[in-house]
Amino acid sequence: MQKESHRRIHQLERIAICGLGLIGGSVLKALRAAGYTGHVTAFDIDPAVAQQVCAEGFANEVALSADRLFLEHDLVILCQPVGVVVQYLLEQPAQIAAGRAIGIDVASVKGPVAQALRAGGAAVQARFVPCHPIAGKASHGWAAAQADLLDGKLCILTPEPGTPQPALDLALEFWSLLGARTGFMAAQEHDAVYAAVSHMPQLLTYAYLHGLAAREHTREWLAYRGTGFKSFTRLGSSDARLWADIATHNAASLIEEIDSVSASLALFRQRLAQGQVSELAEDFASARALHAGSETAG
Amino acid sequence: MQKESHRRIHQLERIAICGLGLIGGSVLKALRAAGYTGHVTAFDIDPAVAQQVCAEGFANEVALSADRLFLEHDLVILCQPVGVVVQYLLEQPAQIAAGRAIGIDVASVKGPVAQALRAGGAAVQARFVPCHPIAGKASHGWAAAQADLLDGKLCILTPEPGTPQPALDLALEFWSLLGARTGFMAAQEHDAVYAAVSHMPQLLTYAYLHGLAAREHTREWLAYRGTGFKSFTRLGSSDARLWADIATHNAASLIEEIDSVSASLALFRQRLAQGQVSELAEDFASARALHAGSETAG
Numbered sequence: 001m002q003k004e005s006h007r008r009i010h011q012l013e014r015i016a017i018c019g020l021g022l023i024g025g026s027v028l029k030a031l032r033a034a035g036y037t038g039h040v041t042a043f044d045i046d047p048a049v050a051q052q053v054c055a056e057g058f059a060n061e062v063a064l065s066a067d068r069l070f071l072e073h074d075l076v077i078l079c080q081p082v083g084v085v086v087q088y089l090l091e092q093p094a095q096i097a098a099g100r101a102i103g104i105d106v107a108s109v110k111g112p113v114a115q116a117l118r119a120g121g122a123a124v125q126a127r128f129v130p131c132h133p134i135a136g137k138a139s140h141g142w143a144a145a146q147a148d149l150l151d152g153k154l155c156i157l158t159p160e161p162g163t164p165q166p167a168l169d170l171a172l173e174f175w176s177l178l179g180a181r182t183g184f185m186a187a188q189e190h191d192a193v194y195a196a197v198s199h200m201p202q203l204l205t206y207a208y209l210h211g212l213a214a215r216e217h218t219r220e221w222l223a224y225r226g227t228g229f230k231s232f233t234r235l236g237s238s239d240a241r242l243w244a245d246i247a248t249h250n251a252a253s254l255i256e257e258i259d260s261v262s263a264s265l266a267l268f269r270q271r272l273a274q275g276q277v278s279e280l281a282e283d284f285a286s287a288r289a290l291h292a293g294s295e296t297a298g
Numbered sequence: 299m300q301k302e303s304h305r306r307i308h309q310l311e312r313i314a315i316c317g318l319g320l321i322g323g324s325v326l327k328a329l330r331a332a333g334y335t336g337h338v339t340a341f342d343i344d345p346a347v348a349q350q351v352c353a354e355g356f357a358n359e360v361a362l363s364a365d366r367l368f369l370e371h372d373l374v375i376l377c378q379p380v381g382v383v384v385q386y387l388l389e390q391p392a393q394i395a396a397g398r399a400i401g402i403d404v405a406s407v408k409g410p411v412a413q414a415l416r417a418g419g420a421a422v423q424a425r426f427v428p429c430h431p432i433a434g435k436a437s438h439g440w441a442a443a444q445a446d447l448l449d450g451k452l453c454i455l456t457p458e459p460g461t462p463q464p465a466l467d468l469a470l471e472f473w474s475l476l477g478a479r480t481g482f483m484a485a486q487e488h489d490a491v492y493a494a495v496s497h498m499p500q501l502l503t504y505a506y507l508h509g510l511a512a513r514e515h516t517r518e519w520l521a522y523r524g525t526g527f528k529s530f531t532r533l534g535s536s537d538a539r540l541w542a543d544i545a546t547h548n549a550a551s552l553i554e555e556i557d558s559v560s561a562s563l564a565l566f567r568q569r570l571a572q573g574q575v576s577e578l579a580e581d582f583a584s585a586r587a588l589h590a591g592s593e594t595a596g
Contacts, residue, residue: 083575134522134524136524136525136526154522156522192519193519193522194522196510196516196519197519197520197522197523197524197527198522198523198524198526198527200506201506201526201527201530201531202526203563203566204502204506204530204559204563205530205585206562206566206581206582206585206586207559207562207563207566207585208498208499208502208559208562208585209584209585209586209588209589210562210565210566210581210582210584210585210588211555211558211559211561211562212494212558212588213584213585213587213588214558214562214584215558218494218588219588219591221490221491221494221495222495222588222591222592224432224452224454224491224492224495224496225495225496225592226432226434226495226496227434228434228496228499228500228532228533229495229496229499229592231529231530231532231533232499232502232503232529232530232532232533233499233589233592234526234529234530235526235529235530236585236586236588236589236590236592237586237589237590237593238586240579240580240582240583240585240586241579241582241583243579243582244575244576244578244579244582245575245579247566247570247578248569248570248573248574248575248578251570251571251573254570255567255570255571257509258563258566258567258570259567260509260510260512260513261505261506261509261563262560262563262564263509264504264505264506264508264509264512265501265502265505265556265559265560265563266560267508268501268504268505268508268545268556269553269556269557271546272545272546272549272552272553272556273549273553275546275549276546277381277542277543277546278542280542280545280546281538281539281541281542281543282538283504283508284504284508284538284539284541284542285538285539286507286508286511286512287503287504287505287506287507287508287511287534287538288504288507288534288535288536288538289511290507290508290510290511290516290517290520290534291507291531291534291535292534292535293517293520294520294523294527294531294534295535
């Protein structure tokens with residue numbers, strides 16, 4: 001039953017994976033763990049990483065360039081940062097349109113991917129299904145990648161109106177083989193939602209730490225932090241360049257979120273300056289109620 | 299050895315505890331677990347809670363008023379919210395000055411406690427040692443209290459220049475008996491430090507959730523939250539009135555922290571609006587570096 005429904009993936013002769021970091025590496029490890037025995041080409045900006053992936057037996061071949069991947073494979077999985085994916089789509093429309101591969105990506109922002117596909121024209125759009133598997137952990141890189149990272153996780157697909165059904169089916173089958181659940185959203189809605197529930201917690205963590213870092217004494221003050229500080233700043237270990245890339249590609253939605261939080265902070269500041277304790281308690285209670293709802297949501 | 303060093307506490311005949319919530323309850327449970335067999339009087343704004351504490355054998359007597367506690371006990375432990383502690387100190391200087399008890403509290407803000415003591419005069423100051431044990435958990439109330447909550451935790455004492463050594467020694471011995479480490483800070487420095495490392499994470503969590511709560515759709519969006527949202531908003535379940543009380547009593551320091559984070563947010567917003575990805579990456583990296591330092595600090 002499982003095998004039957006994933007037959008199309010197992011029948012793909014050649015798959016290319018670009019970017020063998022945490023997500024790309026986990027995708028590849030999960031693909032092999034699911035029994036895929038076909039040819040895998042590994043491409044990474046650091047060729048040594050791709051070599052390592054081959055040496056460990058997960059890939060068969062290292063690609064030194066991504067310029068012919070769509071011509072020579074059946075499925076191309078782009079697992080690089082969103083900025084790299086967008087640039088690739090913008091620079092390679094001829095290759096993608098002429099190739100036999102279906103392409104998917106894993107970027108956390110989908111609007112700029114959709115825009116790049118539209119810029120490439122109908123032939124490029126027909127060959128690419130934008131995807132975002134919601135998975136991650138504090139550590140990075142191929143060594144941190146694990147076959148079960150996507151297990152039970154949600155993967156959101158943001159197909160364009162012109163995406164052909166067979167391409168969509170292949171993408172759905174792929175994520176299902178890796179153990180992920182799938183769902184659909186429009187790219188713009190996806191970016192607004194993830195700005196609110198994911199990118200803004202990251203940005204606020206950085207803003208809090210950035211504010212502390214800019215001031216005298218605060219480094220010494222960290223000795224007094226408690227468990228609240230630790231959970232609140234857990235995202236502080238995230239990769240700075242990766243998140244600058246995500247944030248700038250989701251700038252419009254993130255600016256809305258910044259304005260929303262800034263308005264709440266300004267309100268709290270006013271309550272404090274005026275000693276409005278019961279009004280502040282009401283504001284906090286509305287925040288607490290949303291949190292209580294989030295504990296049971298979805 | 300242990301017994302010898304805590305002999306003064308065990309020799310106290312009568313101890314009163316006001317406020318049998320998480321901290322007050324844990325203090326009492328720890329005191330009994332440490333072998334204190336003297337008389338304990340329980341006072342709580344909800345007499346049923348004090349009755350329950352007696353019924354469970356942790357206290358010997360319920361006080362229906364706190365008006366004579368300093369006259370009739372050797373040690374009075376105020377475990378109510380900071381606003382209640384401040385009001386009590388301001389309203390009861392005659393009782394405190396005339397009493398035989400040493401008083402301690404557990405409030406998260408120490409400046410207003412120091413001010414109230416100063417307002418009461420030298421005789422009140424001489425009888426009270428402001429304390430702040432750094433302990434807490436997500437659940438509240440007597441039922442959540444646990445004897446080991448303070449075990450190994452830091453308790454900060456903010457004595458005034460006029461605090462007599464015997465009173466200070468008694469307070470130190472008390473926290474040591476309960477398993478806590480102790481340290482000293484000036485009240486004003488304490489409040490600045492805890493605004494930065496504790497109160498601001500709580501306020502920012504509320505601000506983030508308050509911003510979401512005010513807008514359409516965001517409740518539905520919570521279905522898409524991931525592990526980052528969960529750790530970032532863990533403090534969202536904290537008691538809203540308790541934190542409004544803490545925040546308004548530490549308003550000056552918290553306003554400084556709000557201004558610091560708001561400046562960082564405004565900078566990030568500008569970076570996003572202008573597409574300054576490498577500058578934003580540098581800002582994020584400075585935040586990340588402070589976080590990496592916090593992992594090893596203290």
